[in-house]
Amino acid sequence: MIWDRKYETLSREELQRLQLARLKEQVARVYEKVPYYRRCMEEAGVRPEDIRSLDDLARLPFTTKDDLRQNYPFGLFAVPLDRVIRIHASSGTTGKPTVVGYTKKDLRTWAGLIARIVTMAGVRRGDIAQVCFSYGLFTGGFGLHYGLERAGVTVVPAAAGNTERHIRLMQDFGTTVIVGTPSYALYMAEVARSLGVDPRRDLRVRRGLFGAEPWSEGMRAEIEAAWGIKAFDNYGLSEVIGPGVAGECEEKRGLHINEDHFLVEVIDPETGRPLPPGERGELVFTTLTKEAFPVIRYRTRDISRLMFEPCPCGRTTIRMERVTGRSDDMLIIRGVNVFPSQIEEVITSTPGLAPHYLIIVDKKGYLDEIEVQVELSPEGFSDRYEDLASLEEQLRNRLQATLSLTPRVKLVEFGSLERTTGKARRVIDRRKEAAK
């Protein structure tokens, strides 16, 4: 089933015509309403009437998270505050939070986009969805909540935390869909088992919609095995709208981008130049319909690539590869680029280990050092390993082959690393802490 058949199956020509019309309107509006955008465009020597084709998009200046912070809190709003009926904000762990606003129409649009991705994941009326995201300034909880309602799904807004109650509700209500972060989904399965509840046998959950943190295919396999469900990825960021920018269909071959609302580009993160179609680079989004908080060429720091081949599901929108690396998450260790997701992929494909890990980066003298702490699987040692040392060595060798550097490896008891109900903390970079 396709939620919005008219817009999700447009021909490329029809779609591009619509995109261009909306882009012209959006650029003219931000030029008129947002002094910051007008100034940036004047500095770049471009006026709204210069946008005559979609290629002209590249003439517009980028917007970054820093620009958002500098205009804290409402400087980039394109409508008067009395038309803004909802505000969300990022956590602001690394500086001032970034604040976004929605008009009544924006909220309607947002719920409709979430209804699309919910439908893509095979969730529909008759399903009972338990939302395990936190509800608050973070866009995940409310975003999914209203979109699921729009799709006609029965929503249980249980929110993050109180994991035992989550399991009880799933048993009592017959929950069929869980929505949350992938790391919390794994933790919930552990808690269920500790309560004597087998998530595969004793619960009716059949699908999961996960997002808000990068997760590998290995992690997906772990979650699907633990719950006996199909797990779907979705993508979004609060600066662009929140969740609802893109979602996975049943084919699970990339995430369909809601292109009638978001214009996507892939650029070289170093030079800022647009890359040829199909190349991997940084995703950049321009909102085409947002009223309160439009963004022009917003740099996401997320690394992905676009896929243009037709999808068997019938949707014609282009797809983006799953984001497993955010350029912000990339660690540079002795000059080597390392993504935490690469380490996760190795861990989840090594038998005897649990998908719970912590990466600690430190500096010894002038040299960077990396330590990977991983939990043993709850079954403890499998018979295939003679002792701890051989498993450690195997993991070290596999990580070395993937990363081209040799990390220290420390196996720890199952359950000893911290569990969170929201986004998991995977990396401690002591080099940064020492530099402060």
Ligand SMILES: [Zn+2]
């Ligand atoms: Zn598809």
